[in-house]
Amino acid sequence: MAEPLLSVRDLVVEFPTRRGTLRAIDRISFDIREGEVLGMVGESGAGKSITGNAIIGLIEPPGRIAGGEILLKGTRIDDLPPEKMRRIRGRRIGMVFQDPLTSLNPLYTVAEQIIETIRTHLGVSEREARERAVALLDRVGIPAARRRIDDYPHHFSGGMRQRVVIALALCAEPELVIADEPTTALDVSVQAQIIDVLKEICAERGAAVMLITHDMGVIAETADRVAVLYAGRMAEIGPVRDVVQDAEHPYTRGLMGSIPTLTHAHDRLTQIPGAMPRLDNIPQGCAFNPRCPEAFDRCRVERPDPIGRGGGRRVACWLYDRAGVKEAGNG
Amino acid sequence: MLAYILRRLLQSVVVMMVVALVSFSLFRFVGDPVSTMLGQEATVADREALRERLGLNDPFVVQFADFVTRAVQGDFGISYRLQQPVTDLILSRLPATLELAAISGIFAFVLGLGLGVYTALKRRGWLSNAIMTASLIGVSLPTFLIGVLLIWIFAVELQWLPSFGRGEVVDLGWWRTGLLTPSGRASLVLPAVTLGLYQMTLIMRLVRAEMLEVLRADYIKFARARGLSDRAVNFGHALKNTLVPVITITGLQLGSIIAFAIITETVFQWPGVGALFINSVQFVDVPVMAAYLVLIALVFVVINLIVDLLYYVVDPRLRADRGAAGH
Amino acid sequence: MARTDHETAAASTPRPPGRLYRAWDSDLAHAFRTSPVALVAGIVAVVIILAAALAPWIAPHDPFDPGSLVLMDGFTPPMTENEFTGNFYLLGTDDQGRDVFSAILYGARLSLFVGFSAVLFAMVLGVTLGLIAGYRGGWVDSLLMRIADVQLTFPSILIALLIFGVARGFIPPGYREAMAIWVLIVAIGLSDWVQYARVVRGATMVEKSKEYVQAARVIGAHPAKILARHILPNVMGPVLVIGTIGLALAIIAEATLSFLGVGVPPTQPSLGTLIRIGQGFLFSGEWWILLFPALALLALALSVNLLGDWLRDALNPRLR
Numbered sequence: 001m002a003e004p005l006l007s008v009r010d011l012v013v014e015f016p017t018r019r020g021t022l023r024a025i026d027r028i029s030f031d032i033r034e035g036e037v038l039g040m041v042g043e044s045g046a047g048k049s050i051t052g053n054a055i056i057g058l059i060e061p062p063g064r065i066a067g068g069e070i071l072l073k074g075t076r077i078d079d080l081p082p083e084k085m086r087r088i089r090g091r092r093i094g095m096v097f098q099d100p101l102t103s104l105n106p107l108y109t110v111a112e113q114i115i116e117t118i119r120t121h122l123g124v125s126e127r128e129a130r131e132r133a134v135a136l137l138d139r140v141g142i143p144a145a146r147r148r149i150d151d152y153p154h155h156f157s158g159g160m161r162q163r164v165v166i167a168l169a170l171c172a173e174p175e176l177v178i179a180d181e182p183t184t185a186l187d188v189s190v191q192a193q194i195i196d197v198l199k200e201i202c203a204e205r206g207a208a209v210m211l212i213t214h215d216m217g218v219i220a221e222t223a224d225r226v227a228v229l230y231a232g233r234m235a236e237i238g239p240v241r242d243v244v245q246d247a248e249h250p251y252t253r254g255l256m257g258s259i260p261t262l263t264h265a266h267d268r269l270t271q272i273p274g275a276m277p278r279l280d281n282i283p284q285g286c287a288f289n290p291r292c293p294e295a296f297d298r299c300r301v302e303r304p305d306p307i308g309r310g311g312g313r314r315v316a317c318w319l320y321d322r323a324g325v326k327e328a329g330n331g
Numbered sequence: 332m333l334a335y336i337l338r339r340l341l342q343s344v345v346v347m348m349v350v351a352l353v354s355f356s357l358f359r360f361v362g363d364p365v366s367t368m369l370g371q372e373a374t375v376a377d378r379e380a381l382r383e384r385l386g387l388n389d390p391f392v393v394q395f396a397d398f399v400t401r402a403v404q405g406d407f408g409i410s411y412r413l414q415q416p417v418t419d420l421i422l423s424r425l426p427a428t429l430e431l432a433a434i435s436g437i438f439a440f441v442l443g444l445g446l447g448v449y450t451a452l453k454r455r456g457w458l459s460n461a462i463m464t465a466s467l468i469g470v471s472l473p474t475f476l477i478g479v480l481l482i483w484i485f486a487v488e489l490q491w492l493p494s495f496g497r498g499e500v501v502d503l504g505w506w507r508t509g510l511l512t513p514s515g516r517a518s519l520v521l522p523a524v525t526l527g528l529y530q531m532t533l534i535m536r537l538v539r540a541e542m543l544e545v546l547r548a549d550y551i552k553f554a555r556a557r558g559l560s561d562r563a564v565n566f567g568h569a570l571k572n573t574l575v576p577v578i579t580i581t582g583l584q585l586g587s588i589i590a591f592a593i594i595t596e597t598v599f600q601w602p603g604v605g606a607l608f609i610n611s612v613q614f615v616d617v618p619v620m621a622a623y624l625v626l627i628a629l630v631f632v633v634i635n636l637i638v639d640l641l642y643y644v645v646d647p648r649l650r651a652d653r654g655a656a657g658h
Numbered sequence: 659m660a661r662t663d664h665e666t667a668a669a670s671t672p673r674p675p676g677r678l679y680r681a682w683d684s685d686l687a688h689a690f691r692t693s694p695v696a697l698v699a700g701i702v703a704v705v706i707i708l709a710a711a712l713a714p715w716i717a718p719h720d721p722f723d724p725g726s727l728v729l730m731d732g733f734t735p736p737m738t739e740n741e742f743t744g745n746f747y748l749l750g751t752d753d754q755g756r757d758v759f760s761a762i763l764y765g766a767r768l769s770l771f772v773g774f775s776a777v778l779f780a781m782v783l784g785v786t787l788g789l790i791a792g793y794r795g796g797w798v799d800s801l802l803m804r805i806a807d808v809q810l811t812f813p814s815i816l817i818a819l820l821i822f823g824v825a826r827g828f829i830p831p832g833y834r835e836a837m838a839i840w841v842l843i844v845a846i847g848l849s850d851w852v853q854y855a856r857v858v859r860g861a862t863m864v865e866k867s868k869e870y871v872q873a874a875r876v877i878g879a880h881p882a883k884i885l886a887r888h889i890l891p892n893v894m895g896p897v898l899v900i901g902t903i904g905l906a907l908a909i910i911a912e913a914t915l916s917f918l919g920v921g922v923p924p925t926q927p928s929l930g931t932l933i934r935i936g937q938g939f940l941f942s943g944e945w946w947i948l949l950f951p952a953l954a955l956l957a958l959a960l961s962v963n964l965l966g967d968w969l970r971d972a973l974n975p976r977l978r
Contacts (some may be wrong), residue, residue, distance in 0.1 A: 058552065058555055058556060082561075086558050086559075086560065086561075087558060089555065089556055089557065089558035089559070090556065090557035090558030090559070091558055093555075094552070094556075095556035095557070097549055097552070097553055097556070099549060102548065102549035102550060103549050103553045104553070105550040105554065105568050105572065106550070106552055106572070106646075106647070106648055107570075107572055107575070107645075107646065107647060108568075110553050116559065116563065116567075117557045117558075117559065120557070120558060120559055120560065120563070121558060141404055152647045152648070154647070154648045165553070168553075168557060169556075169557070172558070249555055255581075
């Protein structure tokens with residue numbers, strides 16, 4: 001198999017607090033292949049955004065990567081000196097944040113912000129950078145891009161600003177784009193358009209996408225594979241079709257129940273009673289066991305690691321442990 | 332935007348009228364201007380003649396209108412104590428105060444901005460902590476005490492700098508400057524530091540707080556995520572956004588500097604407007620007090636207006652749409 | 659450490675803890691006990707305030723009794739015996755043989771009296787106006803807030819100075835000395851009411867719309883009663899913070915005005931007056947007449963300031 005574009009191995013992220021150290025990410029592993037769209041789902045606080053921030057090396061201090069490694073095309077990037085990591089950000093890994101209203105500096109025109117980014121990473125002239133910026137804005141669907149490029153962010157609507165943000169993330173031609181809830185802050189009517197633009201333009205340029213969202217519906221329509229996080233741990237990962245149609249982890253099954261039907265807004269996790277534990281209060285054993293309808297004794301004691309299920313699927317659940325599942329289920 | 336400026340102008344006029352009213356009431360009701368001017372010996376007829384001449388028998392509104400008219404023309408009458416036209420007194424002392432205020436304003440802004448940015452960027456460094464602690468003492472130290480202590484150290488003990496006065500001054504028309512002679516510049520150091528120190532700490536703490544706030548903003552995080560250099564992020568993006576609120580408040584501080592000059596001028600026997608005012612309060616020299624009141628209000632109102640306009644220049648969100656922005 | 663001790667103690671006793679214990683165990687008290695800055699500042703402030711309040715009983719001399727002054731004792735340096743009389747003075751004496759230590763105690767007493775009175779005046783005025791503005795709304799509110807806006811654009815020391823000057827102008831010359839302290843209190847108080855009014859107004863407008871206040875209005879409770887019973891308790895925290903920081907500002911304002919010679923009359927020297935007097939002796943080498951009053955003022959202002967800062971952070975952790 002070809003070397004993955006990005007490889008995350010046993011990643012641990014910790015936040016020291018006065019009441020002890022919190023593990024926001026606890027031994028997560030996954031790969032992203034070139035050009036693919038990996039969806040990452042979970043409730044807020046599950047660690048999706050922190051994973052994204054860890055990859056681009058922007059975890060807010062005092063938080064830190066406490067274990068594991070992150071490899072970009074086989075080279076470790078989690079322990080790079082700051083200056084080398086900076087050259088990777090934007091250039092090789094682009095980032096799209098949640099709220100387009102606050103992601104752009106209000107005091108600079110769109111042109112200034114895009115040109116600055118292009119010229120930081122690519123040795124092109126001001127004029128050349130400007131031409132590229134116009135072309136890119138045109139491509140992400142800003143009407144009259146050549147004229148509007150000199151406007152300030154507040155002249156654009158929320159949806160238009162997110163298009164600008166996407167253009168900014170892509171302007172130095174990165175191989176991977178991490179989109180952290182790119183549509184959550186947007187009006188429902190433009191959410192689908194933004195996702196489409198993001199997906200198309202990345203496909204055109206061969207950039208892989210890590211799409212972070214809590215919206216299983218978006219994942220189902222957009223992603224090639226999906227990773228499900230729960231309380232800082234990986235619950236399940238696999239091809240999106242398989243996971244959606246035949247979820248194996250009880251938590252994922254609950255999530256699937258929350259996919260909105262065409263017209264109805266969704267209630268998150270109506271199927272599963274209770275709430276995700278706080279990071280300072282994660283139960284022993286499987287983090288999901290207090291809410292799990294199928295939990296048994298072993299789940300309350302021993303933490304399950306992801307188990308390979310074939311077809312690129314892995315599930316962290318004792319139900320699928322060949323050695324003990326039947327006996328435990330019967331006994 | 333025009334409507335906004337007009338409204339601000341109207342507000343300023345109202346403020347000035349209120350101050351003028353207070354100032355006028357001082358004139359009208361404090362003591363008896365007639366006996367002040369004629370002395371106790373004057374006859375009743377003389378007094379009545381003077382009352383009539385001064386317009387003291389006119390209705391209140393007429394007198395007030397008269398007062399405002401004269402004030403606009405720069406006529407505030409004659410100082411009781413110094414027997415000179417108040418306007419001349421103030422004009423002759425204004426350059427001293429303005430030079431002092433300008434130098435200490437520059438000192439406060441440059442140093443305050445620099446230290447504020449430094450302490451925000453190196454938030455956990457020991458030097459930052461030391462600066463922040465020192466600034467807390469600086470805020471608690473009254474201006475006059477700073478002045479007295481500086482005199483003690485630099486004028487009495489070390490004898491490096493003069494402790495009072497302006498040194499040698501040079502006449503440039505009606506403007507008398509101390510900036511052109513060595514002794515004039517040396518005399519300026521201690522008063523300028525005294526006056527600027529408090530404002531400097533304020534600006535520093537403000538810059539630090541604003542900068543920390545801005546550094547947490549999403550667009551800074553996004554700028555970092557795009558791989559911009561620390562320099563570009565900290566100074567190009569964060570500092571520029573910090574400056575928007577800082578400029579407003581710093582601009583307003585300029586007024587405070589002129590007000591606090593009263594204290595500094597007294598400590599250093601600086602021959603400025605503030606010292607003149609303090610003397611007038613001690614001796615209840617009403618015309619000088621009234622004129623100073625109007626003058627200081629005018630300064631504040633003008634500064635406020637300028638700061639409002641400055642806001643539009645710095646922040647494109649407030650600028651007139653498209654027309655001004657597209658260039 | 660102390661906290662865990664108390665927690666185990668509380669756990670082992672079944673009886674509900676008493677009021678004193680609850681005060682000791684409250685979040686605020688705990689934050690106080692664990693903050694070294696607050697502890698030191700608190701101790702310094704309490705010591706100065708106590709010493710000032712008890713000045714007539716603990717001061718070694720009465721600096722205002724001309725009969726007790728010995729001119730021969732003049733200019734005695736601190737911690738030494740006078741070369742002629744052999745009298746010992748802890749912090750030395752001034753030109754007239756007045757004990758600097760006693761003068762500081764009495765000066766601090768006056769400074770604190772003016773400071774507390776001014777803060778109380780500003781607080782009562784600001785809270786009342788804030789309640790009225792927030793509760794009534796309409797033109798009363800806009801008028802008061804316009805005045806507050808205008809006043810806020812001027813530094814409060816300038817306002818105090820102007821009010822003091824104007825008030826002096828209106829008082830007949832014969833009464834000026836006697837009235838000086840009260841004029842000073844009113845001037846400083848008037849220069850500082852805006853902060854209270856703004857905070858209280860904001861909180862009042864929030865509380866006013868809540869259901870229980872609406873209910874009280876419906877059953878016809880008198881507005882004053884509603885304000886006092888329901889709204890006032892909710893704004894006491896911020897008012898206390900502003901008051902503490904306001905005390906430091908008032909003390910500084912009083913010292914400044916007195917230093918400028920427009921505050922308390924010279925017959926009753928406050929800390930500011932003492933510093934003004936001490937400045938005159940700098941060049942002749944009698945540094946102690948200046949230094950000790952200056953240190954006293956600095957310690958007082960700084961400790962109260964630190965307490966206020968700490969209180970603000972403790973009551974509103976989100977500000978950090």
